[in-house]
Amino acid sequence: MRKVGKLKWRWPRVLALAVVLLGGVTFANMHLHGKSQVHEATRSRLSELNMLLHEESSLQWKTLADRNSPVKVARELGETRRRERELLASLRGDLGAGTLEGLRGSVEAYHAVLDVELGLLGVGKVSEARVLEQRQTEPQFGRLNARLRSLEDRAADAAELANNVADLALGVAMTIAVVSIGRLLYRFEREHHATNRANEEMLHQQQIALDTLAEHEALIRHQASHDALTGLPNRRMLTELLEGTEERDQALLLVDLDNFKPVNDQLGHAAGDDLLVEVSSRLLAAVRADDTVVRLGGDEFAIVVDGGDAAVAVRIAERVVAAVAEPFEIAGTEVRVGASVGVAISAGGRDGTQLLRDADMAMYQVKQGTKGGFAVYREPDVRLIHQAVR
Numbered sequence: 001m002r003k004v005g006k007l008k009w010r011w012p013r014v015l016a017l018a019v020v021l022l023g024g025v026t027f028a029n030m031h032l033h034g035k036s037q038v039h040e041a042t043r044s045r046l047s048e049l050n051m052l053l054h055e056e057s058s059l060q061w062k063t064l065a066d067r068n069s070p071v072k073v074a075r076e077l078g079e080t081r082r083r084e085r086e087l088l089a090s091l092r093g094d095l096g097a098g099t100l101e102g103l104r105g106s107v108e109a110y111h112a113v114l115d116v117e118l119g120l121l122g123v124g125k126v127s128e129a130r131v132l133e134q135r136q137t138e139p140q141f142g143r144l145n146a147r148l149r150s151l152e153d154r155a156a157d158a159a160e161l162a163n164n165v166a167d168l169a170l171g172v173a174m175t176i177a178v179v180s181i182g183r184l185l186y187r188f189e190r191e192h193h194a195t196n197r198a199n200e201e202m203l204h205q206q207q208i209a210l211d212t213l214a215e216h217e218a219l220i221r222h223q224a225s226h227d228a229l230t231g232l233p234n235r236r237m238l239t240e241l242l243e244g245t246e247e248r249d250q251a252l253l254l255v256d257l258d259n260f261k262p263v264n265d266q267l268g269h270a271a272g273d274d275l276l277v278e279v280s281s282r283l284l285a286a287v288r289a290d291d292t293v294v295r296l297g298g299d300e301f302a303i304v305v306d307g308g309d310a311a312v313a314v315r316i317a318e319r320v321v322a323a324v325a326e327p328f329e330i331a332g333t334e335v336r337v338g339a340s341v342g343v344a345i346s347a348g349g350r351d352g353t354q355l356l357r358d359a360d361m362a363m364y365q366v367k368q369g370t371k372g373g374f375a376v377y378r379e380p381d382v383r384l385i386h387q388a389v390r
Contacts, residue, residue: 028169036166039159042094043152044224044236049087050148051235052080053107053141054353056114077118081111095151103151106144113137145353227295229273230280238294241304242352250346251305251313254359255283255320258338258371260299263330271331278328279337286319302359310345310376317341317374325372338372345378 056077088104095103113136120129225237233241242252257279264272276299283293287303294302303320305313324339342363346355358377365375 028166036159036162038094039155039162042091043155043159045087045090045094046148046152046155047236047239049084049107050145050152051239052084052087053110053144053148054356056080056111094155099151103147106147110137110140110144113140141353230277230295232280232293232295232301234294235296237292238296238302238304238356239352241292241294241306242355249307249309250355251308251310252344252346252355252359253303253305253313253317253320253374254296254342254356254363255301255303255324256340256342256363256367257299257324258340260337263335263337267331267333267335271333271335275328275330275335275337278330279324282323282326283320286323287316291316310343310378313343313345314374314376317343317376321372321374340366340371341374342366343374343376345376 084107088100088107091100091103113132117129117132117137120126120132225233225240227234242250260272260275263275276295279301280293280295283301283303287293287305290306291308292304292306294304296302303316305316308316320341321339324337328335328337340363342359342361342365344355344358344362362375362377366373
């Protein structure tokens, strides 16, 4: 009787221990996933800071497209730098004080070089600005880009580690709990039939919670990499698509809509949004199945032509310009816009940042001219070949 009594009390304690273990590891799992999300948010902010710094360099060359653009560029530059300061401030709790101060110093040094370059462009000294771009701006941005990428990789590794530890701990805990509960049910099936049903329901609800969490995380990942209005991939996805371009053939088209602002001013922003959705559909119809259409923001799009040479990129550019030139039916009104397209070709050896910069320069070459056409930035002789489609 004493032995039976000990056995009777031992298994409830085993069950209690399994439940406590499962609850504790579940809490730890949630905590670790929370840390993973914090690291992912840090990586996202670093990525956004990197993109803003790149955009600053592109803004300098807008002075070549419009005589009145220096003031506008200065305003846009101020807004960009305000956002950069916010991002740096938000990283205070994520990066060490020394790392953050070093990063802030590198950004300020990069800003100083860009300000000199903008001053040269503002007074028409384009040649001097190009020399400064090659000798100081690009190398300094390259070092700053490498530093940000290193910090992004560190944050991504930390997030992945937290997720892996959380999943491993939860898996081990659930295994232990299931084995203990299985042995308990095996010994006391008749006596504890009600407990068995309760445990099954608990596991079922837990699986539902895990499935819901997985669906939510998948939705967050999709929203982070896609444009909410058009459903197209966004700037973040473009950065990933352009990684490793120096190792493969790739073409990039930057598409900027002409005469888009009057649509917003005259018909309203809702009509402007409808127009962007329609343009997105035409761009998708104009490219090949393996190509990727990206919305960069506002009325700017990009097309990544993977494995495409100059001839393929030019054909796609022609189709894009022709498709966008066709009239749109928006808010009961016929609307006409155009597309200025900059094309850059990488036959290997050029990274994504340079490819994006080349396409941007080609696009502004079109903006300077007749608009409604495309220009191709070609290597190795570094010549802009303008081919307009009217």
